[in-house]
Structures are given as C-alpha cells and as structure tokens.
Amino acid sequence: MPHDQYNGPDLPSDPFETRLSSALHDTGGLFDTDRAALVAAGAARGRRLKLRRRAVVLGGAATVVAAVLGGALVLPGGGSGAGAGQSGSGQAGAVGARPKASPTPSPAPAGVTKQQMISTLEKLLPKGRLSEQQGRGTDEEPSYAPMASLVFDDGKGPAAVTVALGRVQPGSEEARQTVLCPDKVYIPHDDCRTTRLADGSVVMVFQGYEYPDRRVDTKHWLAELVTPTGQHVSVMEWNAAQEKDAPISRPEPPLDPAGLTRLVSAQEWRALVDDIPIDPNQQTGGPTRAPEQPGAPVRSTLQTLLPKGLNVVDRSSNEAGFGYLVVDDGKGASLVQVNVQTGMSKDAGALFGSGSETLPDGTRVAVHQGPGEKGGEGVVMWTVDTLRTDGRRVVISAFNSGTQHDAATRETPALTIAQMRAIALSPQWWK
Amino acid sequence: MRQVRADEYAEFAAARAGHLYRSACLLTAGDTHLAEDLVQETLGRLYVRWSRVSRADNPAAYAQTTLTRTFLAHKRLRRSTERSTDVLPETAAAASDASLRLTLLQALGRLPVKDRAVVVLRYWEDRSVQETAAALNFSSAAVRTRCVRALARLRQLLGEDIGEYVRP
Numbered sequence: 001m002p003h004d005q006y007n008g009p010d011l012p013s014d015p016f017e018t019r020l021s022s023a024l025h026d027t028g029g030l031f032d033t034d035r036a037a038l039v040a041a042g043a044a045r046g047r048r049l050k051l052r053r054r055a056v057v058l059g060g061a062a063t064v065v066a067a068v069l070g071g072a073l074v075l076p077g078g079g080s081g082a083g084a085g086q087s088g089s090g091q092a093g094a095v096g097a098r099p100k101a102s103p104t105p106s107p108a109p110a111g112v113t114k115q116q117m118i119s120t121l122e123k124l125l126p127k128g129r130l131s132e133q134q135g136r137g138t139d140e141e142p143s144y145a146p147m148a149s150l151v152f153d154d155g156k157g158p159a160a161v162t163v164a165l166g167r168v169q170p171g172s173e174e175a176r177q178t179v180l181c182p183d184k185v186y187i188p189h190d191d192c193r194t195t196r197l198a199d200g201s202v203v204m205v206f207q208g209y210e211y212p213d214r215r216v217d218t219k220h221w222l223a224e225l226v227t228p229t230g231q232h233v234s235v236m237e238w239n240a241a242q243e244k245d246a247p248i249s250r251p252e253p254p255l256d257p258a259g260l261t262r263l264v265s266a267q268e269w270r271a272l273v274d275d276i277p278i279d280p281n282q283q284t285g286g287p288t289r290a291p292e293q294p295g296a297p298v299r300s301t302l303q304t305l306l307p308k309g310l311n312v313v314d315r316s317s318n319e320a321g322f323g324y325l326v327v328d329d330g331k332g333a334s335l336v337q338v339n340v341q342t343g344m345s346k347d348a349g350a351l352f353g354s355g356s357e358t359l360p361d362g363t364r365v366a367v368h369q370g371p372g373e374k375g376g377e378g379v380v381m382w383t384v385d386t387l388r389t390d391g392r393r394v395v396i397s398a399f400n401s402g403t404q405h406d407a408a409t410r411e412t413p414a415l416t417i418a419q420m421r422a423i424a425l426s427p428q429w430w431k
Numbered sequence: 432m433r434q435v436r437a438d439e440y441a442e443f444a445a446a447r448a449g450h451l452y453r454s455a456c457l458l459t460a461g462d463t464h465l466a467e468d469l470v471q472e473t474l475g476r477l478y479v480r481w482s483r484v485s486r487a488d489n490p491a492a493y494a495q496t497t498l499t500r501t502f503l504a505h506k507r508l509r510r511s512t513e514r515s516t517d518v519l520p521e522t523a524a525a526a527s528d529a530s531l532r533l534t535l536l537q538a539l540g541r542l543p544v545k546d547r548a549v550v551v552l553r554y555w556e557d558r559s560v561q562e563t564a565a566a567l568n569f570s571s572a573a574v575r576t577r578c579v580r581a582l583a584r585l586r587q588l589l590g591e592d593i594g595e596y597v598r599p
Binding site for chain 1: 437440441444445447449450452453456458463466467470471472474475476477478479535536550551554555556572582585586589591592593
C-alpha cells in the first residue's frame with residue numbers, strides 16, 4: 001500500500017511546507033460534525049448505490065463512479081520507469097481494482113517477465129514502427145501487475161500503447177464492473193460498448209479522453225477484457241506518444257475498436273495471466289469473497305411470475321439478487337428488472353415515504369412512475385417497491401423500451417402496476 | 432451485505448468519518464455542507480465496494496483516495512459552484528486561530544481544485560508524491576508541478592511566516 005512505502009525523499013524540506021502542514025492540521029482539526037449521522041447517511045447512500053448499480057447491468061449502460069474506471073487504469077506514471085512502477089502500485093493498492101499477486105510468490109505459476117510482456121505486445125500489434133518499449137514483470141517491486149508500454153507508429157503518427165494483466169474473481173462485482181461502461185456523467189466519452197465474445201469473455205471498448213475536462217483533447221481509448229475464469233487484460237492507447245504532456249500526434253489512436261478488441265482478446269495474454277503468481281490473500285477469502293445474495297435466482301423466478309402472452313426477447317443471467325427480462329407483448333420491447341435484497345429494514349423510512357401503503361402483514365409498498373434514469377428519449381420507468389417487516393425487499397421496474405438508454409419503443413411498459421405489484425409480492429422470491 | 436461484513440463496515444465508517452470530514456472540509460475550502468455530502472458519498476461508495484476495501488492493505492488510505500476522487504468528480508461536474516474567495520486580502524494579517532482558519536481556507540479556496548487536492552494529500556494526509564500521484568491518477572511529474580505552483584500561490588496569499596499563526 002502506498003502509505004507503507006518509504007517516503008523520505010518527499011518529506012517537506014522547506015520550512016514553509018512544514019508550517020503549511022501544521023496549519024492544515026490545526027485548521028482541519030477544528031472541524032467536527034455529527035459523525036453518527038454522517039455514517040448513517042453514508043450507509044444509506046451505499047445501499048441505494050448498490051441497488052442502482054445492480055439495476056444497470058444491462059446492455060452496456062452503467063452507473064459507475066469515477067473510481068471504477070480509475071481503478072481499471074494501471075498506467076505508467078508519465079514516462080519514467082520508476083514512476084511507472086509506483087503509479088501502478090499505488091492504484092492497485094489504493095483503488096484495488098487490480099488484484100495483486102503475492103509478495104511471497106508461490107512456486108506454482110511461473111511468473112511473467114518484462115520481456116515477455118513487451119515482446120507479446122510487439123508481436124500482436126499490426127505493422128508499424130515500435131519504440132520506447134517499457135515493461136514490468138511480476139518479479140518487480142513494488143507491483144506485481146505485469147504491464148508493457150511502447151510507442152507505436154503505423155505511419156500516421158506515434159501513439160502510446162500500454163497493456164496490463166491481472167486477475168479478477170470470476171462472477172464478482174469487481175469482474176462485472178471492470179467491463180461496465182462508465183456513466184457519461186462521471187466520465188465523459190464518445191463511445192463505450194460492452195460485448196460478449198463467443199468464449200464467454202466480456203470486452204469493454206471505451207473511447208474517451210485523457211483529460212476529462214478536455215483541456216487538451218488527447219484521446220484515450222481502452223479495452224478491458226474479463227474471461228469467464230477471471231483473467232483480466234487491459235489495453236490502452238492514445239493519439240499522442242505519451243498519455244500526458246505530449247502533443248497530439250494524430251487525429252485518433254491507431255487501433256480502432258475492432259483492433260483493440262483483437263489485441264485485448266488475444267490468447268497470448270491469457271496464457272501470461274495464468275503465469276501471474278497467485279496471491280494467497282486473494283485465494284483464502286472464501287466467505288468474504290462470494291457476493292452474498294438472498295433468495296431464488298431472479299431471472300427464472302421473474303419468468304415464472306410473468307402474465308401470459310408476453311414473449312421474452314432478451315434476458316439477464318440467472319442469479320440471486322438481480323435479474324431482468326425484455327418482454328414483448330406484440331407492441332414493442334419492454335424491459336422488466338427486479339432487485340431482491342435482504343436486511344433493508346433500516347431504509348424503510350427513506351424508501352417508503354408518504355404515499356406508500358402498508359399491507360395488513362406490515363409489508364410496505366411504494367409505487368413510482370416517472371421518467372427513466374438513463375436518458376432514453378421518452379422512456380418511462382414504473383417501479384413497485386416492496387419491503388417486508390423482516391427486511392426482505394423486492395423492487396420491480398418496467399420500462400417502455402428494451403433498454404433504459406434507448407428511446408421509447410411504446411407508450412407504456414408491457415406490465416401494469418397491478419401486475420408488477422403481484423409479481424413483487426409473490427412468495428416465490430423467497431423459496 | 433452479510434452481517435459480519437456489515438459490522439466491519441460500520442466500525443470502519445464510524446472510526447474514519449471524522450477524519451474524512453475534516454479532510455473534506457479542507458478539500459472544499461471550508462464548505463461544510465459540501466464536505467458532508469462528499470463524505471456521505473464516499474462512505475456510500477466504500478459500502479458498495481466494502482469486500483474490496485476491507486482487503487486493502489490500508490483501508491483508511493483507500494477511503495481517503497475515494498474521497499479525493501469523489502471531490503474531483505464533483506468539481507468537474509459542478510464548476511459553477513466554486514466558492515467565491517474575492518474577500519481574501521492579498522497578504523494575511525496576524526490573527527487568532529479562528530482567522531488563521533478562515534485565511535487558510537480562503538487561500539485553499541483560491542487554488543485550482545486539483546492543486547488543492549494535491550496540497551491536502553501532501554500536507555494534510557502526509558502522502559508522498561508517488562502516493563499522491565497514484566491517488567489522483569496523475570503522473571508524479573504532474574503532482575510535483577502542481578505542488579510547486581500551489582506552494583508559490585499559498586506563500587503569496589499567506590505570507591512566508593504562516594507559522595506565526597499556528598498554535599505552538
């Protein structure tokens with residue numbers, strides 16, 4: 001972790017810096033607030049965020065905080081070799097999106113050398129001139145995430161290209177978020193698509209900018225691949241010879257989305273990922289690793305509860321916690337999604353305000369009908385939120401479109417509020 | 432969230448909330464409402480990612496990084512709410528703690544937000560240049576540049592002898 005690193009050379013040497021530090025500590029120390037209230041509000045926000053995130057694992061639309069993408073970006077720190085290592089390490093530690101290998105390498109996987117990383121990248125790139133190769137193997141302190149970077153010129157101008165490898169827990173939230181397109185609200189970009197390859201791997205191709213505020217229009221494109229077994233490959237490129245502080249050398253980075261996808265999904269990377277030493281801490285976390293989800297698999301349960309006459313045209317994976325179906329009653333696609341949660345009693349106040357209904361058994365029911373949250377033209381979102389006295393919650397939302405972010409395909413969702421209510425209150429969710 | 436983990440989270444949040452809030456007050460140059468909002472958002476994000484945060488070598492540093500990034504993301508989205516700091520005198524007058532606090536906060540408020548984040552991480556969190564770079568997704572060179580610029584500006588605003596106002 002960065003905090004544990006030796007930072008002697010950075011300690012303030014200038015008396016002004018020392019005074020500033022003292023002044024900051026004195027000033028900062030004077031602030032105080034109702035911490036309990038802050039903590040409670042933070043947890044409530046977390047629970048809402050979790051729900052919202054589950055609700056957007058569809059069609060590449062996503063609500064992701066900036067840190068998610070930040071976490072995926074393990075980049076050299078601006079050119080220097082030392083900077084590269086430190087920066088990568090810091091991100092792995094600070095954001096944790098990138099799993100670290102063990103500080104005491106196990107004998108099993110062979111490890112990945114810097115040279116393997118560089119030569120694999122060189123081999124997989126299209127024809128062009130290569131220079132400024134840098135890399136990091138799993139044997140190098142302080143980070144064990146292997147990476148390579150170089151400047152690639154296909155004849156249209158030099159461009160920085162980097163690749164980094166790692167592992168994620170298959171099926172984990174981390175795995176899912178790695179390939180989730182960030183929300184444009186958080187990270188402006190021109191395009192971002194997530195696609196599933198024939199082998200079950202998921203690739204996100206993101207086309208954005210190095211500087212979110214676009215003070216310099218350096219384009220930053222990247223592809224993230226996560227395989228079903230948790231291999232994680234990350235490729236990035238810029239339309240400049242360095243990620244920062246280098247002039248724009250060409251209109252666009254050299255690899256188009258198809259080229260990025262080809263490079264990121266090359267089998268060679270996966271073989272190298274398998275050679276990354278395994279972190280025992282990542283392996284032994286059994287109970288804390290498995291995302292706990294209550295109740296029955298959501299998608300199949302939802303399917304059994306749907307009224308007759310609806311044709312299912314698309315579906316999510318079938319897991320506990322969250323699922324969706326896109327149904328069509330002949331009048332157009334309609335997305336129906338369900339979240340199932342436990343332990344939500346604490347949020348009853350926030351979720352079920354005035355206008356909510358309480359059933360004889362104490363179950364709270366709230367109905368919301370409003371515009372969709374993802375900007376699809378004319379999209380409406382109908383929601384029935386139910387909370388049982390034991391904290392079990394089922395939320396069903398239906399849209400008048402097959403996705404939240406595409407324009408409406410019909411006037412209203414394919415389910416009525418009454419139908420949604422019946423579905424949400426079904427005991428089948430808890431079987 | 433599983434009960435044990437929920438308890439761990441609650442314990443962590445309770446232990447760190449005060450420090451995060453104070454950091455946020457410095458980042459926001461004394462905008463305590465925004466600071467509360469940022470800490471809530473940060474705690475919310477930590478809640479969502481708790482299984483990962485709890486495995487981090489230093490969850491407290493992770494939390495601080497999340498706060499800083501939340502702050503920068505907020506500033507990116509809402510430039511117009513930048514505090515007006517026109518009232519700041521060009522040189523600081525000798526003063527009590529209360530006015531040091533005000534003066535220092537006003538001076539922080541005059542820094543570009545990223546420079547301010549660098550200053551807070553470096554001199555309040557006592558992070559190294561490398562750590563600051565990692566937390567902000569900047570290069571080390573960029574952190575150094577921002578730091579030098581921010582210090583020059585603060586010197587100008589606070590005076591070289593800022594130490595006079597600091598309690599012994």
